[in-house]
Amino acid sequence: MGKAKRSATELGREPATDDGALVALLAAGLRLQTSDNVWRVSGNTLPHRLMLRDAGGTWNRLDQCWDFTGEDPTTRLVAAIEAAPTPSGHNSGNAEAPKPHYHGHRGRVRERVLKTGTEPLADYELLELLLFYSIERIDTKPLAKRLLERFGTLGDVFAAEPGQLREFEIDQRTLVHFKALREVGRRLAERKVKDMPVLTNWQQLIDYCHAALAHEKTEQFRILFLDTKNVLIADEVQQRGTIDHTPVYPREVVKRALALNAAALILVHNHPTQPF
Structure with a gap:
């Protein structure tokens, strides 16, 4: 009983209905929460979607729940559930409701x-x-x-x-x-160039850079760190900028290369306003 009441008063607001109505909603697989005069019904709403819509609810696709504004809808929802006919199906004796065109x-x-x-x-x-x-x-x-x-x-x-x-x-x-x-x-593109001599797999390197940068909306300055055999050690974004500018700090580039013990670098830069 306490759980039912708490679910309807998530933010400390007292429900306008008794516990019996809340329990009836829970028995139907529905949970009621409220905030700022918006009542939200979530849970197993699919079997009740027509009833929820007819009761004035609006499907909130972002939060995956039914929204009600104004007064507490609990009483009318419980009444609608109790008045609803037995669901149609192969055991109900009633014809099944028409299925949407995309069914199956x-x-x-x-x-x-x-x-x-x-x-x-x-x-x-x-x-x-x-x-x-x-x-x-x-x-x-x-x-x-x-x-x-x-x-x-x-x-x-x-x-x-x-x-x-x-x-x-x-x-x-x-x-x-x-x-x-x-x-x-x-990462799939990276796998083709990692642990391989980059300079002998140039097209794969280009494909990897394309996968990493082609769809970026702002400019990036990336650094590919190579060892003495031209094998990729690391790929890091050194700076992010705006749509037409990104800063580069040579001191930071050299500092990071020394930290990774890199023998060579490949500097990669994109222009979001132009095809990669």
């Missing part, structure tokens, strides 16, 4: 990838597939197409600033996903 689409895409691999996928299909694992319950194909239309390439989507992605209601989970994917690409 994710499963079909996964099956296609398992059979033919990812190579035949168009960029929007590959992005759509990746979005499956961070965005639930919606058709992600239109979002994937809009992102590519806005940013141009997959690399530019993954490198987009959080503020730019917020225009598309991209939540924090997807932001983290994009950052991780970009880092995976950089």
Whole structure:
């Protein structure tokens, strides 16, 4: 009983309903929290989404919950739950509700990838597939197409600033996903040049620098530290600048080279306003 009350008063605000109503919400798999006259319903909301919408709720895609403004919605939500008909299904005796056009689409895409691999996928299909694992319950194909239309390439989507992605209601989970994917690409490229003589793998080095810098929105000054056999010891960002400028401090470059016992350096610099 105490837990039910605490979940509805996360920030110390007393609920306007009794514990029985809160327990009824918990029994339905729903949790109620409030702050600044905004009531948020989270938990197992999928079976109740139509009821929550009809009760005046708005789906908050960023926080993955239903928002209600104004007075405490607990009483009307409990009444709606109690008045709701038995869910339709193969055991209910009722006809199933029509399924959305994208019903089963994710499963079909996964099956296609398992059979033919990812190579035949168009960029929007590959992005759509990746979005499956961070965005639930919606058709992600239109979002994937809009992102590519806005940013141009997959690399530019993954490198987009959080503020730019917020225009598309991209939540924090997807932001983290994009950052991780970009880092995976950089590390895969790095693997091809690490522990190898860089000067005999020049194209791989160029490919690595492209993966690391091509989609940066500001200028960077990177240093590749090599040993006596021209094998990569370390790759470090020495300075970050603006869209058209970055400072370089020779003293810091030499100091770091001595600390790593590097025998040679490759200095790498990008221009975000020009193709890499």
